[in-house]
Amino acid sequence: MLKAPESLTPPKAARKTYSASHHGYSFDDPYFWLKDPGYPEVKDEEILGYLREENSYFEGVMGAHKALSDTLFEEIKGRIKEDDESVPWFDGAYEYRWAFAKGTEYRLWSRRPRAGGDWTVFLDENKEAEGKEFFKLGGLSVSPCGRYLAFSADTNGSERFTICVRDLEAGSELADEVAETSGEIVWSADSGGFFYVHVSKEWRPYLVNFHALGDSADRKVFEETDTSFFVHIRATSSESHLVIKSADHVTAECHTLPLDAPDAAPSLISARTTKHDYGVDHDGRGYFYIRSNRDEQNFSVYKVPEDEPAGENWQLVLAGSDRLYLTGMKTFRDFVVVEERQDGLDQIRLMFADGSSRHIAMPEPVYEVGLATNAEFDQAHVRLAYSSLVTPPSVFDYHIEDGALTLRKEQEIPSGYDKQDYASERLLVTARDGVQVPVSLVYKKDWQKGGPVHLYGYGAYGLGMSPSFSVTRLSLLDRGFAYAIAHIRGGDELGYGWYEDGKLEKRTNTFNDFVDVARHLEADGYAAKGSISISGGSAGGELMGAVVNQAPELFKGVVLHVPFVDVLNTMLDADLPLTPIEWPEWGNPIEDRAAYENIHAYCPYTNIEAKDYPPMMVTGGLNDPRVTYWEPAKWTAKLRATKTDDNLLLMKINMGAGHGGKSGRFERFHEVAEEYTFLLMAFDLI
Numbered sequence: 001m002l003k004a005p006e007s008l009t010p011p012k013a014a015r016k017t018y019s020a021s022h023h024g025y026s027f028d029d030p031y032f033w034l035k036d037p038g039y040p041e042v043k044d045e046e047i048l049g050y051l052r053e054e055n056s057y058f059e060g061v062m063g064a065h066k067a068l069s070d071t072l073f074e075e076i077k078g079r080i081k082e083d084d085e086s087v088p089w090f091d092g093a094y095e096y097r098w099a100f101a102k103g104t105e106y107r108l109w110s111r112r113p114r115a116g117g118d119w120t121v122f123l124d125e126n127k128e129a130e131g132k133e134f135f136k137l138g139g140l141s142v143s144p145c146g147r148y149l150a151f152s153a154d155t156n157g158s159e160r161f162t163i164c165v166r167d168l169e170a171g172s173e174l175a176d177e178v179a180e181t182s183g184e185i186v187w188s189a190d191s192g193g194f195f196y197v198h199v200s201k202e203w204r205p206y207l208v209n210f211h212a213l214g215d216s217a218d219r220k221v222f223e224e225t226d227t228s229f230f231v232h233i234r235a236t237s238s239e240s241h242l243v244i245k246s247a248d249h250v251t252a253e254c255h256t257l258p259l260d261a262p263d264a265a266p267s268l269i270s271a272r273t274t275k276h277d278y279g280v281d282h283d284g285r286g287y288f289y290i291r292s293n294r295d296e297q298n299f300s301v302y303k304v305p306e307d308e309p310a311g312e313n314w315q316l317v318l319a320g321s322d323r324l325y326l327t328g329m330k331t332f333r334d335f336v337v338v339e340e341r342q343d344g345l346d347q348i349r350l351m352f353a354d355g356s357s358r359h360i361a362m363p364e365p366v367y368e369v370g371l372a373t374n375a376e377f378d379q380a381h382v383r384l385a386y387s388s389l390v391t392p393p394s395v396f397d398y399h400i401e402d403g404a405l406t407l408r409k410e411q412e413i414p415s416g417y418d419k420q421d422y423a424s425e426r427l428l429v430t431a432r433d434g435v436q437v438p439v440s441l442v443y444k445k446d447w448q449k450g451g452p453v454h455l456y457g458y459g460a461y462g463l464g465m466s467p468s469f470s471v472t473r474l475s476l477l478d479r480g481f482a483y484a485i486a487h488i489r490g491g492d493e494l495g496y497g498w499y500e501d502g503k504l505e506k507r508t509n510t511f512n513d514f515v516d517v518a519r520h521l522e523a524d525g526y527a528a529k530g531s532i533s534i535s536g537g538s539a540g541g542e543l544m545g546a547v548v549n550q551a552p553e554l555f556k557g558v559v560l561h562v563p564f565v566d567v568l569n570t571m572l573d574a575d576l577p578l579t580p581i582e583w584p585e586w587g588n589p590i591e592d593r594a595a596y597e598n599i600h601a602y603c604p605y606t607n608i609e610a611k612d613y614p615p616m617m618v619t620g621g622l623n624d625p626r627v628t629y630w631e632p633a634k635w636t637a638k639l640r641a642t643k644t645d646d647n648l649l650l651m652k653i654n655m656g657a658g659h660g661g662k663s664g665r666f667e668r669f670h671e672v673a674e675e676y677t678f679l680l681m682a683f684d685l686i
Contacts, residue, residue: 002557002615002682004648008060011053013637014046022572023593027606029569031637035630040158040203042622042629051622051633054651061650065677068686072475072673077666078415079471087395087408089383090114091375093146101126105664106135111142122149122168133656135664138183142168143191144239148213150194152183156656157623159183159203163196165213178211178218186235186242189260195221195242197231202577203625205231208244210262222255222266228580235259236282237331238377241306242266243280249461250584252277256288256306269309281331282306284377289336290314291329297496299326301338301351318351325495330371333378335400339370344438344487344494346370346466348384350400360398360405364388366426366440368466383408387469389424389442392417413471421445422477424467429520435501437513438493440467441526443482452556452683453482453527455518459490459510460539461585462499472672479685484521488513490539504587505598511546518547518554530556533679537561538627545604545635548613555614557682559675562620562627565604565635568596570628578626605631608638612645617678619671621654629653650678 004010015030034050036042062069085099094111097119101108106125112118122142129135138152138161147169152161161183165176182197182205193212197205208222208231222244224231229246236243236256244255244266251274255266269280269288278292288309290302298320304313318338320326328339338349346369348360360382362369372385372395384396392411399406427439454476458465465485473483487493490502490510502510518534521527533556536544541563548558564570571589573579587595600606616639620632636651643649652674680686 001645002648002684003646005061005064008057010057010640010649011050012640013050013633015641020572022589023596025596025600027568027600029634031634032569034633034637035628039628040201040623040625047630047633050637051629051653051655054633054636055653055655058650058652061648062674062677065681065686068680069670069673069677072676073669075415075475076472076669076672079413079417079474080665081412081414084412086373087383089373089375091142092144094142096375100665105129105666107137109140122166123151128153129664138181139163139185141185141187141194143187143194144189145191148174148187148191150185150187152181152185152196154183157621157654159625160199163194163211174213176211176213178209182232184233186233186259188262189239189258190262193262195233195262197233200577202575204577204581207231208233221257226580227574228583229253230581236280237374238282238284238333240284241282245279246272247277248581248584250275250277252279254278254280256280256282267309270311279329281329283331283336284333289317289329289331291326291338293320293496296320297500298322298324299496301326301329301336318349318357322495322497325492327492328371330374331377332374332382337371337382341493341495348382348398350382358403360384362386363405364391366424366467367391368468389440389467389469390419390422392469392471411469411471417474426467427520429517431509431513431516433509433512435489435509435513437489437517438487439517439521440485440487441482442473442477444477444480447477447480447482449525450528451480451482451531452685453484453521453532454679455484455486455514455521455532455534456540457486457488457514457517457534457536457543458538458540459486459488459502459514459543461490462492462496464491464493464498472669472676475676476679479680482526484517484526486514486517488517488543503585505594507586507598508546508602510543511550511602514543514547515551515554518551522554530554531683533557533559533682535559535561535675537563539564541565541627541632542567542604546602546607548616549604549607549609552611552613557679558614558616559678560616560618560632560635562624563604563618563632563635564627566631568599568603568606570631571595571599576628605635605638608635608642610642610644613639613643613647613649615648615678615682616650617675618649618651619654620651622656648681 016033018032019028036044082102088097096111098107109123110119110121134157136154140151149166152163161181163178165174186195198207199205206224209218211218224246241256246253253272254269257264257266281289287303293299301318302314325341330337336351340347351357367388369386372383381397387393394410395408397406425441428436492499541560544560545565589596618632620629622629
């Protein structure tokens with residue numbers, strides 16, 4: 001096992017008395033103090049001091065292997081085309097594209113007249129990011145008249161976006177600026193203003209406003225008062241209506257209003273009913289199309305007259321089933337596209353007004369596919385984003401008239417890549433309760449069973465992990481690793497029921513599935529005993545914490561990115577913006593004794609024990625609003641004080657970033673290089 005260096009002393013966080021009682025149970029938490037009471041502002045010098053100590057220790061340990069990290073970084077960077085650009089797309093009177101100039105971190109956005117001509121840059125993200133440690137573009141929307149650009153940016157990783165407006169004809173910035181938003185932007189049909197969502201101090205998107213250009217007083221359009229619901233907005237594909245969606249993870253409620261009447265009051269589609277999730281689009285001919293799980297847990301598609309949207313008027317268009325999971329939907333002028341999964345495999349279905357439908361045939365048996373940029377309602381093609389474990393991200397256009405599938409772009413890998421050098425497999429592993437868990441596996445063809453295996457998992461929120469390509473992963477494959485993805489319960493790879501079987505009182509299925517996959521990889525000879533490393537982020541970081549508590553002996557090394565490991569404390573804190581919306585996923589331990597007992601039984605932080613743990617690398621972000629910085633900090637502090645081994649434990653907190661780590665297309669690869677360096681250290685392959 002990878003040991004902590006004797007020459008460096010790891011930080012030791014102070015222990016302070018704190019206890020709490022719920023439902024007759026009490027627990028002590030000596031590291032509770034790491035949560036700054038002034039959050040989201042973090043100014044407590046003792047807390048900041050501890051985080052800096054951990055960062056210094058991280059740099060001290062990893063600094064000895066900087067040459068390897070630099071090599072990995074340059075290797076990964078070499079697979080990225082520096083002067084890359086998108087496949088152009090039409091929208092109204094213009095053709096648009098984005099591009100990267102050589103050596104830059106951020107995109108240039110350009111357009112030209114639809115008939116052709118010179119490209120004009122209308123947004124240079126690199127200029128917007130100058131002098132900033134962090135920059136992330138949120139929404140970017142050109143007004144229907146084509147004159148104004150509204151865009152939103154986050155400059156510290158807190159996911160609080162400021163919207164700015166530019167006059168593209170005059171080349172000037174307008175005084176209009178809106179701070180503290182979710183980043184979403186929808187223009188009114190007359191280009192006189194735009195809708196946006198304001199976020200609260202606690203980072204809850206709850207208030208839809210309309211900003212008229214030149215007006216300093218924005219108008220309230222819709223307010224969500226239930227703190228367990230977040231609000232999001234978008235325009236329908238027909239660009240005729242604004243859709244306001246209030247939702248938690250399982251229940252939704254949608255309102256609409258015509259974009260040519262921005263002063264109109266929002267109209268309700270269907271009142272919220274617990275566990276009824278639905279979304280709305282518009283066909284441009286007087287009908288709303290609705291994807292809903294009202295009658296079938298794997299969703300169905302309905303249509304309803306726009307002036308009579310009540311549930312009793314919904315007309316079934318396509319029914320889901322145990323084998324058919326409808327994952328998305330988009331309307332076009334002459335057809336409707338449904339993203340679906342049949343027996344776990346992605347499919348794209350086109351449905352036409354005459355009742356006929358067809359699927360688009362894909363070039364490989366196992367892959368990931370979904371809708372790409374389809375900006376225009378009146379299109380004669382459907383643009384798709386495609387990849388597989390061995391095929392780089394690609395863009396296809398499917399032509400409606402003749403059914404031809406045209407490859408528009410495959411991601412170029414300048415340093416060289418031959419897909420024929422790699423192979424992939426799909427395994428089925430029998431979990432301890434008899435359920436078959438799919439596993440995707442990719443490796444270089446000269447890989448031998450019994451070599452190092454890296455196992456990745458997520459398993460939450462119904463977010464399935466697709467068998468997609470990764471340019472960074474090649475650095476492990478080329479060094480003799482096999483890379484496996486465990487499609488565990490809690491995701492939706494096998495339908496909505498697969499998700500429901502990994503949440504609430506069934507949450508431990510997720511952890512058990514992952515451990516059982518690891519044990520199978522050992523038992524079947526894919527990995528030698530103790531030669532599996534693992535990683536996961538956010539809820540996948542919670543997974544990492546739970547499985548190392550359950551079976552630490554299985555793993556050679558563990559990487560926990562922004563890990564949601566302090567589940568019990570977080571779900572007991574109703575003042576955190578994400579807690580009420582998370583109760584349908586994890587349970588409400590404040591009101592429900594059974595939920596408290598369930599979460600307490602698996603919560604990674606709560607269940608740290610005095611035993612040996614494998615080497616670990618933990619990351620977090622000081623400005624992260626999703627998994628707050630104190631979760632990885634508390635996990636690291638308690639684990640360091642409790643575990644009985646001298647294996648390496650590292651933590652790095654990004655002091656100027658949030659949930660996704662550093663920004664910039666190259667800068668973020670430094671963190672990947674550090675992770676891979678840690679894994680190679682764990683396997684003694686440096």
